[in-house]
Amino acid sequence: MKKLLLSGILAFGLVCIHVSSTFAAIDQLPYLSDILQMQPDVSEQELLSNVEAIAKETGKSKEEIVAQIYKELKNDAEQATIEHKYNLNGGSGGTVPVGSSSKGNFFYTDSQTAYLNHGHVGLYYASNTIVESVPGAGVRKISTTSRLVDKGGACVKSVSTSLTNRSAAANWAYGEIGESYSYNFATNRLTGYNGAKNCSKLIWSAYKLHGNLDLDKNGGLGVYPRDVRDASSTKLVRNI
Structure with missing residues (x-):
């Protein structure tokens, strides 16, 4: 009985370590915090879930996916800045x-x-x-x-x-x-x-x-x- 209990505790501990390591690795993905700052209304859970799904579908690594997301967001922001050099009426209010x-x-x-x-x-x-x-x-x-x-x-x-x-x-x-x-x-x-x-x-x-x-x-x-x-x-x- 003691052996079974000890085995269960060890197994549970290994699972917890694996899950914790997985989340730690995900949380340390490059550009993740930058993306969330650029899209603060998108939750980290939603973003990570989408990254996981895209990685499985495309065969790319999560690091590659996150880097691509960041690049696209940055490029879009830079394009907005370029266009505003010629259009100073930006913002949500129309005229x-x-x-x-x-x-x-x-x-x-x-x-x-x-x-x-x-x-x-x-x-x-x-x-x-x-x-x-x-x-x-x-x-x-x-x-x-x-x-x-x-x-x-x-x-x-x-x-x-x-x-x-x-x-x-x-x-x-x-x-x-x-x-x-x-x-x-x-x-x-x-x-x-x-x-x-x-x-x-x-x-x-x-x-x-x-x-x-x-x-x-x-x-x-x-x-x-x-x-x-x-x-x-x-x-x-x-x-x-």
């Missing part, structure tokens, strides 16, 4: 209505969240109706007269695909109204289409599902609003 456009088109504008200016995109469901995902409200619809953007830094773009695909993508996005917002830009390319999502994931998912288009300029782990704006299969309709 002019986005205006009307065709169903399936989308708009881009600067947008400052609590941490980074990732920009913001919204999809035209109708000529006077936008579907977008925003903090607090999640996926919602809003009129084009109520949706204010930054003059000089905003634009409307079309997607190079059939009218059928454009309509179906907009209809799908409209069907997501009511879903909550996700602050996770860093790995949103590999999360599910349904459920919580940010603005770029909403539009990327809509056209991925309806048209099999990849509206992601660089094909990284995260789809950011500027990735959607600058995707090769998009065309400028007008600057605002």
Whole structure:
């Protein structure tokens, strides 16, 4: 009996040591704290869970995945800084209505969240109706007269695909109204289409599902609003 008890204690101790070592190793991943500082509304648990899943799916190490996430976040932040040299009206507050456009088109504008200016995109469901995902409200619809953007830094773009695909993508996005917002830009390319999502994931998912288009300029782990704006299969309709 004593031998069995001792064996159980030793086994439990070894398991605890293994689990503790695993978490310690994960917590010591390079750039992890930097990523969490850049995305403070994303929990460490969520980030690590996504890193583990991506590592298993791609065969890359967790270190490689975290380094790639950090690089993409840093590049996006640097791009925002470069663009603001020419556009000084950045931030979340807009000054002019986005205006009307065709169903399936989308708009881009600067947008400052609590941490980074990732920009913001919204999809035209109708000529006077936008579907977008925003903090607090999640996926919602809003009129084009109520949706204010930054003059000089905003634009409307079309997607190079059939009218059928454009309509179906907009209809799908409209069907997501009511879903909550996700602050996770860093790995949103590999999360599910349904459920919580940010603005770029909403539009990327809509056209991925309806048209099999990849509206992601660089094909990284995260789809950011500027990735959607600058995707090769998009065309400028007008600057605002």
